[in-house]
Amino acid sequence: MSDPRGPVADTSGPADMASHAGGSGGAFFGRRKSKKLRGGQSDLFGSLLPRLLLPDDLPASLPALFAQPVRAVGLEIGFGGGEHLLAAARQSPDMGFIGCEPFINGMAKMLASIQREGLTNIRLWCDDAAPLLHRLPAEQLERVDLFYPDPWPKRRQRKRRFVSPRTLDDIARVLQPGGTFRFASDIDDYVGWTLARLADRDDLVWQAQGAADWQTPFEGWVGTRYEAKAYAAGRLPSYIRAIRVADGARNLTGRPDPSSA
Numbered sequence: 047m048s049d050p051r052g053p054v055a056d057t058s059g060p061a062d063m064a065s066h067a068g069g070s071g072g073a074f075f076g077r078r079k080s081k082k083l084r085g086g087q088s089d090l091f092g093s094l095l096p097r098l099l100l101p102d103d104l105p106a107s108l109p110a111l112f113a114q115p116v117r118a119v120g121l122e123i124g125f126g127g128g129e130h131l132l133a134a135a136r137q138s139p140d141m142g143f144i145g146c147e148p149f150i151n152g153m154a155k156m157l158a159s160i161q162r163e164g165l166t167n168i169r170l171w172c173d174d175a176a177p178l179l180h181r182l183p184a185e186q187l188e189r190v191d192l193f194y195p196d197p198w199p200k201r202r203q204r205k206r207r208f209v210s211p212r213t214l215d216d217i218a219r220v221l222q223p224g225g226t227f228r229f230a231s232d233i234d235d236y237v238g239w240t241l242a243r244l245a246d247r248d249d250l251v252w253q254a255q256g257a258a259d260w261q262t263p264f265e266g267w268v269g270t271r272y273e274a275k276a277y278a279a280g281r282l283p284s285y286i287r288a289i290r291v292a293d294g295a296r297n298l299t300g301r302p303d304p305s306s307a
């Protein structure tokens with residue numbers, strides 16, 4: 047999205063949810079709410095969200111968050127309209143997903159879809175993903191997805207970008223060895239920013255073998271409203287996939303040693 051959002055001005059709406067979520071700070075600088083929620087949407091914040099919201103005390107083993115047995119857990123940061131999270135939950139019923147989105151209208155849409163489809167493999171967090179990442183247990187996630195993060199294109203705004211050495215430290219910490227961090231953006235400068243920060247580290251290794259890698263959408267990819275806007279504006283997305291490698295496992299070619307991942 048090329049219209050960076052103003053400061054968090056409105057945390058009204060499902061007020062108890064916003065306070066339960068622990069306030070913002072960290073890496074969230076967007077807006078909380080746009081359109082007024084319809085009655086049915088608002089009701090879901092009182093009925094369904096409390097059941098799906100992550101508990102303050104997270105279990106040591108994240109699969110325990112889900113009512114059904116799951117073989118692995120993934121996290122999506124800033125799911126927006128929820129297109130990817132919903133598609134992933136439908137495509138992989140054997141996986142559990144944590145969806146994080148502080149924007150209340152996006153969360154309302156997600157709650158309505160979960161209820162309509164009866165999905166049981168999604169848990170939610172309605173606040174900044176940065177503090178959440180920080181308190182997730184180590185090496186528990188198979189995947190962390192960050193698609194079309196707010197670009198904050200002006201030089202003075204760049205410190206607001208979600209990707210930073212600190213958030214990458216946490217992403218590396220929460221991923222299992224061999225787990226994947228997936229990043230997509232239509233803003234070339236943000237793609238370069240992210241690749242530069244990945245290049246600085248040994249624990250998250252970009253997987254590109256050729257141009258086709260970063261021009262090819264990830265498996266199971268579905269388009270989103272933001273992606274459609276990018277294409278309409280003539281901007282092409284890049285897709286970056288980095289693998290979490292065990293400490294010291296990067297070999298001399300700069301690629302992870304698969305035997306130690």
Ligand SMILES: C[S@@+](CC[C@H](N)C(=O)[O-])C[C@H]1O[C@@H](n2cnc3c(N)ncnc32)[C@H](O)[C@@H]1O
Nearest residue numbers: 047073074124125126149174175193194270272
């Ligand atoms: C440009 S939208 C992209 C939405 C979606 N990922 C997509 O590809 O369509 C960026 C989203 O990230 C959310 N966001 C921004 N900062 C965040 C943060 N610190 N933690 C979690 N979500 C955040 C915003 O509320 C917004 O919905």
